[in-house]
Amino acid sequence: WSAFAPDFKELDENVEYEERESEFDLTDE
Amino acid sequence: NLPMAMKFRQLKLTSKYSVGVYRSLIHGRGLFCLRDIEAGEMVIEYAGEVIRSILTDKREKYYNSKGIGCYMFRVDDNFVVDATMKGNAARFINHSCDPNCYSRVVEILGHKHIIIFALRRILSGEELTYDYKFPFEEDKIPCTCGSRKCRKFLN
């Protein structure tokens, strides 16, 4: 079933998302 | 009678052999039982990317803009498991107003996990479903579970 979505990654367990410094930004400088 | 943490450790190994994703006549795709499961047994963890709640709106907008269906499950006030792009087979479990499973947030060794449990004895070949318990909203989403106890709307 993961073949349906090429960008999909199958996990065995939860992974914690690591936020980027710019995570909340609409535009930088 | 094993403690929760031990049962959870075994779950990672066993769920791969006890459930699988197959075509569902009602919903297109669904999670199905590959062996008989006893009432109260842990079925599978709803695994995915653990994100802070504040990020959900932005992610939902992004997925909608790309036509990607959203698979998110709230853990608590602060965190959500987003299984849209990274997850396991549990993301395919469908809703039913008369389900055979239920979900619980269980804390194991300091980390919270969403675990799907069997509500009753489930036989091999049955589709697994649980009650999504969507919050009440004005804009209704029709329910297609087809059960006799169907509440007609998901929300």
Next chain:
Amino acid sequence: TVLLALHDRASQLKISEDRLAVTGEKGYSTVRATHSVTKGTWYWEATIEEMPEGSATRMGWGQDYANLQAPLGYDKFGYSWRSKKGTTFHESVGKHYSPGYSEGDTLGFMIVLPQNN
């Protein structure tokens, strides 16, 4: 005495015992001071004691409704100055302001509000 607030902050931030220092980790979140201002001219300073590789700060002035689980400057209720590249942020839009700042620097923030409301 103006201190970092214990009950007006994102709970994951670590506040020092003297309530004059804060340490964060992972994603951005916000802590406010115990006192607010509504008119006149006010100024405060902060020193960056430690800034490990990959970390950053956004400091400034914020209103009551600013979201504390986001960096200051995320919404219309806050104005911030970022350590990385010295960018200012308001409503998540960054504008160039100064070179970046880092460990050892002391930053000052002045607000000028009308005297009458």
